[in-house]
Amino acid sequence: QKEVEQNSGPLSVPEGAIASLNCTYSDRGSQSFFWYRQYSGKSPELIMSIYSNGDKEDGRFTAQLNKASQYVSLLIRDSQPSDSATYLCALVGYGNKLVFGAGTILRVKS
């Protein structure tokens, strides 16, 4: 089992809809979780970090963490075409190294 699993997509949503991106992980000891966005041909950039159970909101983005169920999700409200990108879930895992999922491609259609 991979340490971090994401559906590769593409996930297609219409403009203005809520996009829901999910990530599951195997290491129960993981404490720090991150969502990075990567536009095509560009490098990843951090959009959200979350460290405790529950929701964390930042503008149109909400990260949700459930350690008991070992999943973390990212909700994007009022999706825009400019949100079209690959979203990478990452966590600090075994050996205190940052481990990335393979990413989910999001396409927002106008």
Add this chain to the structure above:
Amino acid sequence: DVKVTQSSRYLVKRTGEKVFLECVQDMDHENMFWYRQDPGLGLRLIYFSYDVKMKEKGDIPEGYSVSREKKERFSLILESASTNQTSMYLCASSPNKGVWGETQYFGPGTRLLVL
């Protein structure tokens, strides 16, 4: 703004060549990282460093080595390039020594093709 730069955006090398990829950050960050990114596999950690002259193996160090002679510079070396090292290579840095649960800042990447 944090700036991480990499020496080349695109590189074409032949099998068996020695390849140097350079990364420089200008924000006095303690930690630096080298990843490779392949379709369907995401980013995989090759090596990282939390101090000058210190290096730690990541998940896929075989066939690579690194050098950190100065705080701002972290080099990735492919001793004898092979076709399975064709990939996108990303350098990253983060501020605090040995603190892994913080933002990493990425360079633009080097797309390496080994023929």
